[in-house]
Amino acid sequence: MPNMSPKKVEMPVQAGNVRNKNFKEVALGYTKEMAVTEAERCLNCKHKPCVNGCPVNVQIPEFIQEITKGNFEDAYQIIKTTNSLPAVCGRVCPQETQCESKCVRGIKGESVAIGRLERFVADYHLKNGKEQIEMPQSNGIKVAVIGSGPAGLSCAGDLAKMGYKVTVFEAFHTAGGVLMYGIPQFRLPKDIVQKEIDLLKEMGVEIKTNMVAGRVFSIDELLNEQNYKAVFIGSGAGLPSFMNIPGENLNGVYSANEFLTRINLMKAYKFPEYDTPVRAGKKVAVVGGGNVAMDAARCAKRLGAEEVYIIYRRSEKEMPARLEEVHHAKEEDIIFKTLTNPVEITGKDGFVTGIKCVEMELGEPDASGRRKPVPKPGSEYVTDIDTVIIAIGQSPNPLIKSTTEGLDTKSWGGIETNEETCETSIKGVFAGGDAVTGAATVILAMGAGKSAAKSIDKYIKELG
């Protein structure tokens, strides 16, 4: 008999006023008992609507059934057949708009906590499981993957399972892409990402760091000189957008990319033990309403900022950030200033002293379907602050486009691909993830990496 509680088993977390002073993980994870109780809420539906909501088709009811029986390792193995990074996805996937949004239990009450269960199983495995690496029979065929973020890693993992000899090229000194430089430690501990990457290496995937595609090699050279039969581009969305308002080049104005990279990848929160500095200031304004904005605000708070504002031009309802992230930010005393838009950053002696904002109201829906914010005339006011973090989006890095002849891209920089096969305008070159879609989610990028791996396999087999 299933557990008919209308509510999910709650996730234990560090209290807001404790965790906003440390970089340790916020959510602490289910115990075995909690996991089993939650798993028993699953009705094990025959038609599995949840699986349709998953970009990588995790066999959700199957793994949850194993949890109810206490077979946690078996549950892990089921997830692992289609998802190469379960511990990551269990933490950062927006389950509420994917698998959990399709859950039948969600009609009357809360859906099954699929994400929390995935995380539990993955963590259980990392702690107790013994990795049985099934070394695939190598076919000796070389495939290159550019970028070691979620798209690249999932593509590399699937190709390696098929027997390909995969080399991943990463521009940074550490593999993992946005999982390492973007998402903070308190949401996704870096040792978990590292373990997932180590597993890929054990499967025979070679990862070459410090390799900037387009500079140290071209895609043409990979195909025609270095004998790679195919190339997958998963270079992400690394180019930060700025607002183009006066004062944006003052000291103390960061792109979210820079602020988060300093903290997450370079460990500036441990300065001066680590050599990279960061200036969080005492009063911080973060501009934007997405997950990146929440991450930046919560990092600033942890670095000792007294007041941290989220400044967003629409209302809270339109915020693209996950609901959970917004809740977590509020619990950590982040102050939300919605329907507010910066028009100028003011400064003195080259450093930021304030941000001038205008109040907004919502007008007619725009192209995105969300109501368009319009400024209220004469409502400008200045707030004293010493740091501004701009988190209004990222677009694909133009470096590969500008150094690859014949690679078609859209006007905003995304690589043109066949949606199904991930083929680009160049034969043998495939692309997926944020480099194609613009900034999206980890799991969508992983889904694209998987589809590309399938297409690459088909393409190479047809080459004969």
Place this chain on the structure above:
Amino acid sequence: MYKIITKKELNPTVTLMEIAAPHIAKKAKAGQFIILRIDEKGERIPLTIADYDEEKGTVTIIFQIVGSSTSKLNTKKEGESILDFVGPLGTPSHLDGIKSACVIGGGLGTAIAYPQAKALHKMGAKVDVITGFKNDDLIILKDEIAAVSDNHYITTDDKGFVTDVLKDLLERGNKYDMVIAIGPLVMMKAVCDVTKPYGIKTIVSMNSIMIDGTGMCGGCRLTVGGETKFACVDGPDFDGHLVDFDEAIRRSYMYKEQETCSRKEHNCRLEGMR
């Protein structure tokens, strides 16, 4: 890991290292840079490529010991390795069609001016080089530059600045297709002020604060001709007459406080005072 093949002290505060990095040596061009990280806790340090040798598979860097990271780099010995070394980054200098040029290096900037002079000399252009230093003890690359230039003028602060030499050359009727100025921001700004009335195209090399060097962080942004540019991908070379130097100078002060803190911490560790 990237091995230090040779290490040479050019003067008490400036060191040259040849690093084994064949894949970079093969692709490097004048005007490009590398980023290195000494060890696991190190920061990413951008340094312009001073020379490269495709046959030996080495890239030469020249750095000044200014802060805790460069002090740490200077403790590394020949035969030891540094953890990360990535490049070539940035857009190579556009030197095509230049028949005569004046290349100016100020202090450590001389190390970056050298490959430019060498490239121009190799193309068959007439190359005058002006280098300026605080005092005689700090002069670097004297013989190297002499070998790739038609005239090499060296000045020290007690005798005059590089701009004084440049003014003199221009007043005496020397004509250049291009002036390349590399050194402290104030020096590059001063050179641009001298060349502007003459309408000589003046290229400067902007060594801004940056993290990734691939266009991701935007920390290296500067205003050029009223537009925001990233030194790491749009540069490091820019038309000096269009660069907003005052802003660039202000931006270079971003981490002054932290640098002092880091240097203190570093010295304390070195001297065992803690």
